[in-house]
Amino acid sequence: MSAFPVSGFGGGVTERLRREVTRHAKELRTVSAENVVGLLVAVSLVGYLVLARLFPERF
Numbered sequence: 001m002s003a004f005p006v007s008g009f010g011g012g013v014t015e016r017l018r019r020e021v022t023r024h025a026k027e028l029r030t031v032s033a034e035n036v037v038g039l040l041v042a043v044s045l046v047g048y049l050v051l052a053r054l055f056p057e058r059f
Contacts, residue, residue, distance in 0.1 A: 052059040
């Protein structure tokens with residue numbers, strides 16, 4: 001006989017945790033317009049800085 005019963009041990013907690021993790025993962029997958037705009041600004045700024053470093057006479 002086992003010290004911990006397998007059936008029903010923490011089943012409610014496990015299901016609740018699984019639902020929370022699934023909900024949180026869905027929230028992380030969404031990409032908002034703010035994230036896209038921020039990415040474009042960051043990439044543009046890095047590109048500008050690289051070009052200014054390579055061709056300083058043009059800037």
